[in-house]
Structures are given as structure tokens and as C-alpha cells.
Amino acid sequence: MTNRRPLELTVNGRSRSIEVLAHHTLLDVLREDLGLTGTKECCLVGECGACTVLLDGHSVDSCLVLGVEADGASVTTVEGLAVDGRLSPVQRSFLETGAAQCGFCIPGQLVSAHALLTDAPHPTRAQVEEGLAGNLCRCAGYEQIIEAVLMAADAADADAIADDDLAARSARLRALGDRAATPDAELAPQ
Ligand code: FES
Numbered sequence: 352m353t354n355r356r357p358l359e360l361t362v363n364g365r366s367r368s369i370e371v372l373a374h375h376t377l378l379d380v381l382r383e384d385l386g387l388t389g390t391k392e393c394c395l396v397g398e399c400g401a402c403t404v405l406l407d408g409h410s411v412d413s414c415l416v417l418g419v420e421a422d423g424a425s426v427t428t429v430e431g432l433a434v435d436g437r438l439s440p441v442q443r444s445f446l447e448t449g450a451a452q453c454g455f456c457i458p459g460q461l462v463s464a465h466a467l468l469t470d471a472p473h474p475t476r477a478q479v480e481e482g483l484a485g486n487l488c489r490c491a492g493y494e495q496i497i498e499a500v501l502m503a504a505d506a507a508d509a510d511a512i513a514d515d516d517l518a519a520r521s522a523r524l525r526a527l528g529d530r531a532a533t534p535d536a537e538l539a540p541q
């Protein structure tokens with residue numbers, strides 16, 4: 352008797368029909384069954400956000416969702432954020448601000464940022480902090496990450512980021528942030 356179950360889902364716009372182990376999480380399915388290793392495995396208890404994906408448009412910790420629970424659903428992973436091979440605005444702004452240090456948390460940060468900007472295209476700094484509160488960064492690069500999300504929101508499109516005077520934009524965003532700064536310690540208690 353096998354403990355495999357059929358699973359049909361759409362991942363990054365592509366229909367997938369596979370058999371998965373009944374106890375496998377959505378994170379296991381993505382990484383092991385579908386080879387999508389952009390989604391990271393870390394705490395496995397819903398604390399760090401490294402495994403964040405969109406499930407029917409809502410951000411979830413994929414380590415807390417059984418694969419079979421995603422049957423019939425649409426999943427977006429970090430690999431699905433780029434459009435036609437072109438990085439999304441938030442991916443580009445993460446690069447421009449140097450938000451990625453070791454990079455381990457970045458896929459989850461990007462997916463959460465994408466979800467935030469979909470719901471609130473012009474978020475306040477407080478909304479960005481709240482939207483990314485479930486994503487921990489052990490390198491503690493929160494300032495650059497928040498700056499990147501605000502920059503992406505501020506850009507009309509990806510080209511605007513490339514063409515703009517990044518130094519001036521960064522200085523302006525830092526000034527905005529300084530007025531409403533929340534200490535990193537409040538974002539990610541150690
Ligand atoms: S690995 Fe899922 S929340 Fe940390």
C-alpha cells in the first residue's frame with residue numbers, strides 16, 4: 352500500500368499533475384517533487400518565513416501546509432515573480448539597494464513584498480514593516496529590505512528604477528524612514 356496521493360495544482364502559471372507523499376508539506380513538494388529550490392527550508396515551524404509562497408494569492412509558510420491541502424490551488428514561488436524572464440520591480444530594487452546579504456531569507460522576503468505591493472501598491476513604511484514582520488533576516492539587513500520595498504513601490508515600472516538617480520532616491524527614502532523608524536529589534540526579536 353502506497354501512501355502517495357495524487358496532487359493537481361498550478362505552480363507559477365503551469366499546471367502540474369503529480370503524486371506526492373501524503374505527509375509531505377507544500378515546501379517538500381515544491382523543492383523535492385518539483386525541483387523549485389528557490390523556496391528555502393529553515394525553521395520548519397512557521398517562525399522564519401524563508402519558505403513563504405503565495406497560495407491562491409495569499410502568502411503562507413509552505414512548511415506549515417500539507418502538499419495535499421494545495422490540491423486544486425494556484426501557487427506562486429519566487430521563481431514565478433519574474434515576467435518573461437525580466438525581474439520584477441521588487442526583485443530589481445532588492446538588487447539595487449543591496450538588500451540581499453547572505454541571501455537565504457530573500458526569496459521569502461521577495462514573495463511577502465510582492466504580496467504586500469499587490470494589496471497596497473503605495474505602502475507606508477509602517478505597512479512595509481508589518482507586511483514583512485513574518486520574514487526574519489539573520490543578517491539583519493532590514494533597513495535595505497524596507498528601502499527596497501519602498502523603492503519598488505515608488506517606481507512606476509522596472510525601467511524607472513534603472514533610469515533613476517538611485518543615490519538621490521535612497522537618501523530621500525532614508526529621510527522618510529528616519530522620521531518613522533522602528534528599531535530592527537522590534538522587527539525581529541532575537
Ligand atoms: S521554514 Fe517555514 S517558516 Fe521557517
Ligand code: FES
Pocket residue numbers: 450451452453454455456457487488489490491492
Ligand atoms: S540576507 Fe542573510 S538571512 Fe537575510
